[in-house]
Amino acid sequence: MSRLDRLDPDHNVWHWLAVDLRVWRLERNLSQADVARICDVDNSTVSNWESGTAKLPQRRAETLDRVWKTRGHFTRLRTLAESSHDPNWFDQYTQYEERSDTISAYSALTIHALFQTEDYARALIAGAQIVDDVEGAVATRMARQEIFNRPEPPDEVRLYVRQTVLEDPVGGPEVMRAQLAHLLDMSQHRGVVIRALAKSKATHAGVDGSFTILRIGQAEYAWSSAVGGGRLVSDPVRVREYRLQYGRIGDDALSRDSTRSLLRELMEAMK
Structure with missing residues (x-):
């Protein structure tokens, strides 16, 4: 066909x-x-x-x-x-994600899937109670992280994340501490940038929720998460709006070194 x-x-x-x-x-x-x-x-x-x-x-x-x-x-x-809502949007998004040259993600409620540990992902998926095959869903999510192991991995994967997301003990203190350690380790990798938005910055350009911008060659796509699905945006004018918003979020984020210090502090607090 x-x-x-x-x-x-x-x-x-x-x-x-x-x-x-x-x-x-x-x-x-x-x-x-x-x-x-x-x-x-x-x-x-x-x-x-x-x-x-x-x-x-x-x-x-x-x-x-x-x-x-x-x-x-x-x-x-x-x-x-x-x-209009397209039920195939997420499938299309993950196909683009797999081929992306750069990924710019902002996480307002949970850590982005590309940075989740298996136990953290399992706790999220099981807690949401929206799938019957939890282990299958976990495996699918972990498979997305293979982009870091491509012969030519993305040039840059950038994550901005709210401090409150880092403090939520998803799966319990032990699981969350391991998740923070994973973020700390990932932040040392070439081409990976992780920066947090401190709680003291309560109002910023990311208050409307999480989104991700993907670049493949000269084309860019934006994915906006939502309950029961999400929205994939391909129109260059609208994607540019997401890019400008992402830049404003970055203006308010902690530096990379300050974010690493914050991760260490939160890990200590969860002992």
């Missing part, structure tokens, strides 16, 4: 957009190369839009509406897709 055959435009708005792009292109007797020239992208990008493996950016949708005189059709359809 081809990628086109797997599209489900009746139940997925992104797939609807992908199918419409192909239909309207063929109606105009245009090739993918023609659309690539219109949108100033390469041929493979258009192919990915039509197969649903990449999302048509807002700016390109506006370009197609202008050139094809479609009266805002693609722009409106893309806006609808962006506002």
Whole structure:
């Protein structure tokens, strides 16, 4: 089965957009190369839009509406897709995560999955009571950390985390102490940056919740966590907003050395 055959435009708005792009292109007797020239992208990008493996950016949708005189059709359809929930978003996010050149994460409630110990992850997953196969879910989460063992690991993995997250005794003091020790060890690795936001900084740019920004080549994606799922953002304008927010959070974070000192203090307190 081809990628086109797997599209489900009746139940997925992104797939609807992908199918419409192909239909309207063929109606105009245009090739993918023609659309690539219109949108100033390469041929493979258009192919990915039509197969649903990449999302048509807002700016390109506006370009197609202008050139094809479609009266805002693609722009409106893309806006609808962006506002609709896609149950496959997390699967897509983890695929991007696996290939990322850089990862910039902010953790407001729990430590990011890429930095969790197995016992910490198990305590979180079991406590949430949302899956039957806890061990399977733990194994899946731990497998994501294999990105650090790639032949060419990410250039940088950066974590900003609230101090209150570091103080929550998830799984009990022993489990949490081991988790803090793991963070301390990870902070020494090349390409890994861990910085905490002190409790004294109660108001900052991250009060709205956790999110992660991934960069693959020149493309960036943002993942925003939410109850029962999350949202994957690919539009460059919106991703830039996340990037600016991330920079503001970093402005208020402790230095790397101060964060290491904090981790040691919290480990001592949990003895």
